[in-house]
Amino acid sequence: MTEAHQIALAFPRGAHQEMLIDGVLQYAREHGCRWSFITAPESLSLSILDLQGRCGNGVIAALNTAEEVACAQRLGVPMVNISSAMVESPVPRVNIDNLLLGKMAADHLIQRGFSNFAYYGLTKVGYSQLRQEGFESRLAAAGFRCNVLLAAPTFGVQELHWQEQYQALAEWLGYLSAPVALFAVSDYRARQVLDVCRESGINVPQDIAVLGVDNEEVICQHIQPQLSSIARNDRLEGYQAAAVLHNLLQGKTASQFTTIPPAGIVERESTRVIAVSDSRIREAINYIFQHIEQPFGVQELALHVGVSRRWLEYSFRETVGESPYKYIRRQQLEHARRLLAESPAIKIYQIAQRTGFNSAKRFMTAFRQSFGMSPREYRRAHHGEVTKP
Numbered sequence: 001m002t003e004a005h006q007i008a009l010a011f012p013r014g015a016h017q018e019m020l021i022d023g024v025l026q027y028a029r030e031h032g033c034r035w036s037f038i039t040a041p042e043s044l045s046l047s048i049l050d051l052q053g054r055c056g057n058g059v060i061a062a063l064n065t066a067e068e069v070a071c072a073q074r075l076g077v078p079m080v081n082i083s084s085a086m087v088e089s090p091v092p093r094v095n096i097d098n099l100l101l102g103k104m105a106a107d108h109l110i111q112r113g114f115s116n117f118a119y120y121g122l123t124k125v126g127y128s129q130l131r132q133e134g135f136e137s138r139l140a141a142a143g144f145r146c147n148v149l150l151a152a153p154t155f156g157v158q159e160l161h162w163q164e165q166y167q168a169l170a171e172w173l174g175y176l177s178a179p180v181a182l183f184a185v186s187d188y189r190a191r192q193v194l195d196v197c198r199e200s201g202i203n204v205p206q207d208i209a210v211l212g213v214d215n216e217e218v219i220c221q222h223i224q225p226q227l228s229s230i231a232r233n234d235r236l237e238g239y240q241a242a243a244v245l246h247n248l249l250q251g252k253t254a255s256q257f258t259t260i261p262p263a264g265i266v267e268r269e270s271t272r273v274i275a276v277s278d279s280r281i282r283e284a285i286n287y288i289f290q291h292i293e294q295p296f297g298v299q300e301l302a303l304h305v306g307v308s309r310r311w312l313e314y315s316f317r318e319t320v321g322e323s324p325y326k327y328i329r330r331q332q333l334e335h336a337r338r339l340l341a342e343s344p345a346i347k348i349y350q351i352a353q354r355t356g357f358n359s360a361k362r363f364m365t366a367f368r369q370s371f372g373m374s375p376r377e378y379r380r381a382h383h384g385e386v387t388k389p
Contacts, residue, residue, distance in 0.1 A: 005249060006056030008038040010048040011082060016214055016234045020082065023238025024060065033246060048072055058245050063089060064155040078248035080241045084127040085155060089257075092248070094241040096232050097259040098127045102134025102183070104230055105211055108265050109181035110142055110321060111330065112209060113276035113285065116180040117146035120169070120189055122153045128185045131213070135183055142321040147176060151189070170196045178207040179275045187212035187219045187229055194223055194270065205273040215266050225269035233263045236381055261372075261381065264337050276319050280305050284312065285320075288328055292335050293354045298324045332356045333370050336363070340379045348375050 009024075011017060028035045038056050040046040048061045048068050055075050062083035063069050072079055073090050084095040109117060119135055121128040132148065139146055149172045151165050173196055176182075184190035190212030197204050204210055204225055212220070215231035237260045247254045274282045284305045301324060302309045316324040332355040339351050346354075352363035367375050 004034040004036070005058060006038055007035045007245070008046070008048075008051055008056045008059045008061070010046050010051055010059055011062035012046075013039070013044040016216065016232055019234035020238035020241070023235040023240075024242040025238075026235070027239045027242035027246070031246065033242075048075070051075065058249050060241050060245060061091075063091075078245060080245045080248070082237065082241050084130070085125050085153070087126040087129070092244050092254045092256050092258070094237060094244055094258045095127070095260065096237060097261050098130035099134040100259075101213060101230055101262050102131040102136075103138040104134075104262060104265060105131070105183040105213075106135045106138035106142075107330075108228075108267075108271065109183065109209065109211060110139070110144070111327070112181060112271060113274050113281070113320060114179060114181035114209065115144060115275075116177050117144055118176055118180055118182040119146050119148045119185075120182060120193060121148070121150050121185040122189075123150040125153050125155075125185075128153075131183075131185055144321075147172075147180075166192070166196065169193065170200060173197065173202060173208065174200065176208070178202075179209070179273075180207070181209045181271070181275070182211070184210065184212050187214045187216040187227060190227055190229070190270075191219050191223060194225075194227065198224075205270050209273055209275070210270040211265075215263075220266070220268060228266065228268045228271040230265050231263040233260050233381065236260050264341055265334075278315065278319065280307055281315055281319050284316075284324070285327075288331055292331055292356075295356050295358075296328075298328070301328070328356070329366065330370075333367060336367060336375070337371065337378065340375055344379065351375065 009021065038054065048059065048063065048071050051059065055077055058078040060080050060082060061072065063072055063081045064083050064085040069086055069090055079091040081089045081091050081093040082095065084093065084098055117139055119132050121132050136146060149169065169192060173193065182193060184193055190210050193210050194204060197208060202208055210227065212227050212229040215229040220227040220229050240258055240260060244254045244258065274285050276282050284301055287301060287304050298312065299309055302312045305312065312324055316322065316327060320327055336351050336355045339346055339354065349360040352360045355363065357363035364374055371378060373381065
């Protein structure tokens, strides 16, 4: 029989963290771990600072401040950090791939046809820096730049100074040249943007398209317009955090840094817009989205819009930053990724047929080239169905 362990879950619970806990429990169940858990039942918020006298045999913690990092070093028990707020971590860390997340945000907003971009993030916060880096690097590769506003984070802060932050955000948004596509570091910060836009008479998404992170449904679906967001892969993140901790408890070595790919973009009203001035390019992009599950090519697209293929090729490169073929293929693969995540019963060959591929083999090759894993691997990862490390 395996040895029993007490595991402290030292992080704020609620929303996406509950899915992370589900991943921890799934790992423990599948691997026969006799784990009991130390939590804060009423407050739903346990900090590592609260574990000084009773930390159990191991800890899964969110280390968000220098004080919490120092505490982790003093405790000296097997521990995994699930926060990327701090640039450095004294213990093994399992996080969402923040750099990739920023690149995905840029791809999504570039595909909407924008040429003006903005990033609303946090000062001196590791994950915000990485998301900004990924966002700006992808924009730069496409020939674009972005305006940046960084707000002070609220980790461990007694006075939040919301009014000052709100006023600074309002002034910055008024300065941006519309139409602009804005990527916010989190859904909470994106919600701030939407609130300011509503009170300032700024139209979303026509003047400002807004994209958040975390896909917090209580935020995204209960505001007008509804908020587009990049969904995390919290169940897999929890599963892998438990796997790393299990290795540490057994005295094995563990990777110091494990990244988890995001689950994908959940598009809602706040980015559902095509921001290009030429009506023919707008019509072409609309046609692509409306016929994403039907087979068609660049020549058919040109005939529909009423232009020559040569003109369409040139104009697409000028306004969107890539050829119409690459744009179509990118949208088909993104649609395939959504189908894999949202419809687990659909066969791979059916998804290939519904996304313009004439064979499942070509689809699987293109998918791996774009996302670094096969469609089956992506589906398993999205649903937390991972194999033993």
